[in-house]
Amino acid sequence: MTEQSCIFCxxxxxxxxxxxxxxxxxxxxxxxxxxxxxxxxLIIPNQHFSSLDDAINADPALLGHCLQVAARLAREQGIHxxxxxxxxxxxxxxxxxxxxxxxxxxxxxxxxxxxG
Ligand code: AMP
Ligand code: ZN
Numbered sequence: 001m002t003e004q005s006c007i008f009c010x011x012x013x014x015x016x017x018x019x020x021x022x023x024x025x026x027x028x029x030x031x032x033x034x035x036x037x038x039x040x041x042l043i044i045p046n047q048h049f050s051s052l053d054d055a056i057n058a059d060p061a062l063l064g065h066c067l068q069v070a071a072r073l074a075r076e077q078g079i080h081x082x083x084x085x086x087x088x089x090x091x092x093x094x095x096x097x098x099x100x101x102x103x104x105x106x107x108x109x110x111x112x113x114x115x116g
Pocket of ligand 1: 089096099
């Protein structure tokens with residue numbers, strides 16, 4: 001998938017509707033369209049990487065920023081005490097379906113333990 005046809009690039013650029021909960025010059029966070037938990041937010045870098053594997057040489061501060069935004073949003077949503085999960089899927093075995101790097105923030109209810 002090219003950046004031109006990438007749905008998450010379009011959301012980051014404000015060209016595709018999404019329920020955006022946070023945006024700055026480096027990252028955008030928005031509610032997942034098919035939530036798998038009471039809280040299910042996606043945090044993406046505005047810059048296109050097809051997955052974490054593609055971001056292996058990216059600015060480490062950008063990846064750290066994504067995780068800090070996830071932690072801040074977890075506090076905002078009030079799920080930091082009950083707990084939550086931050087996960088990113090890479091490639092076919094993980095079930096990755098959108099090929100723009102994204103971190104899922106999941107919480108608000110007990111999560112199934114699915115490690116493989
Ligand atoms: P993954 O399977 O890890 O690639 O996750 C992709 C996620 O993106 C899924 O949870 C989808 O429900 C979600 N998703 C796909 N399209 C959109 C969209 N336009 N707005 C918000 N979430 C989306
Ligand atoms: Zn993209």
